[in-house]
Amino acid sequence: MKLDIIDKEILKHLQADAHLTTKELASRLNLSPTPVYERVRRLEKEGIIKSYVALVDREKIEKDLMVFCNIRLKEHAQEAGAKFVQQIVQLEEVMECYNISGEYDFMIKIIVKDMREYQSFLMNKLASLANIGSTHSIFVMSEIKYETAYKVG
Incomplete structure (x- = not known):
């Protein structure tokens, strides 16, 4: 799977804060929530996003x-x-x-x-x-x- 600039931005934002909702993420990317939701699900399905975790001190x-x-x-x-x-x-x-x-x-x-x-x-x-x-x-x-x-x- 080839990542485009939007995919890369999604990954950048989610790595910084995995708690972002689709709506918040879409707002930061100046996109509507539906295509952002679909991109995140595709990144998960392709195994690029492996999991979401809480980093503990x-x-x-x-x-x-x-x-x-x-x-x-x-x-x-x-x-x-x-x-x-x-x-x-x-x-x-x-x-x-x-x-x-x-x-x-x-x-x-x-x-x-x-x-x-x-x-x-x-x-x-x-x-x-x-x-x-x-x-x-x-x-x-x-x-x-x-x-x-x-x-x-």
Whole structure:
């Protein structure tokens, strides 16, 4: 699907505020609500808009520690890698997981309350996964930039 300027504007506005009604969105775009409604539904149907979420301030819910953990697998066979992925996505502390190139095989982003909770996660959950060869943890001291909206067009 090719995005035109109106589609891109819709995406820009909805990424900034997903609470916008069709009427409010149409007003910002100087269009009538019906074509805006149809465009938004098409963007959803095509999978360009995947979902609508509430972004939560993690510190206000006592999730103060962010850790990036690089993981090297012992075995790189397809079945072993698939089993690792299946297991890692089940861990609620893991917010993001990336298969990466270089010295490590995966990078995960972990959010927990504090160092004690991270230690428990590391020892009781992560270390229990069979195919992990080694890990390297990087602790975030402060978050400088955090964006959720993609520049479109």
